[in-house]
Amino acid sequence: xxxxxxxxxxxxxxxxxxxxxxxxxxxxxxxxxxxxxxxxxxxxxxxxxxxxxxxxxxxxxxxxxxxxxxxxxxxxxxxxxxxxxxxxxxxxxxxxxxxxxxxxxxxxxxxxxxxxxxxxxxxxxxxxxxxxxxxxxxxxxxxxxxx
Numbered sequence: 001x002x003x004x005x006x007x008x009x010x011x012x013x014x015x016x017x018x019x020x021x022x023x024x025x026x027x028x029x030x031x032x033x034x035x036x037x038x039x040x041x042x043x044x045x046x047x048x049x050x051x052x053x054x055x056x057x058x059x060x061x062x063x064x065x066x067x068x069x070x071x072x073x074x075x076x077x078x079x080x081x082x083x084x085x086x087x088x089x090x091x092x093x094x095x096x097x098x099x100x101x102x103x104x105x106x107x108x109x110x111x112x113x114x115x116x117x118x119x120x121x122x123x124x125x126x127x128x129x130x131x132x133x134x135x136x137x138x139x140x141x142x143x144x145x146x147x
Contacts, residue, residue, distance in 0.1 A: 005029040015039065075137040077125070082116035088132035089114075104126055 003010050003026040006017075010026040015017055016033030017023075023033065053146040078084065089099050089110075103110070103124070112118035113128075120128065120136075 005032065009049060012045065040056055078136055078138045081120075081136045082114050084130060084134050085110075085132065085135055086114040088134040092132070099131075102131055 001013055002008070003009050003013075004023045004031050005025045006027075008026050012027065013024045014027060014030040015022060015038045016025055016030055017034050018033035019038050022036065022039055023029075025033070048073045049138070089096070094102075096114070097107045102111045105124070109118065113120055125136055128134070
């Protein structure tokens with residue numbers, strides 16, 4: 001057997017309680033803890049179990065995995081997203097340069113966004129929607145099967 005504290009090979013083991021752990025140690029290491037009787041298979045843990053406050057048993061039941069992304073509607077970039085950006089910017093009285101500074105982007109990027117020649121990445125879409133308080137993504141409508 002091996003001492004669980006120092007790792008030495010031992011012939012005689014002593015059971016001690018050290019803080020909240022029960023260890024099998026050599027006689028030299030026994031001085032570091034409180035000696036206790038050896039734990040038996042039917043011996044309960046320390047102290048009485050609280051009544052009605054144990055962990056609920058999940059035996060026989062398993063929590064079903066849930067895909068939260070399947071429950072969310074699929075959002076796609078709206079067809080008129082460039083116009084929405086321009087009208088929202090103008091409604092706030094900002095120039096393309098002002099919007100660019102607030103987005104931490106160049107003025108040319110803002111102009112390309114408004115003209116529709118540059119599709120914004122998802123991170124930039126989120127920034128635009130929050131800053132301009134406008135929806136640039138709509139729920140995608142899949143065509144119904146006619147058969």
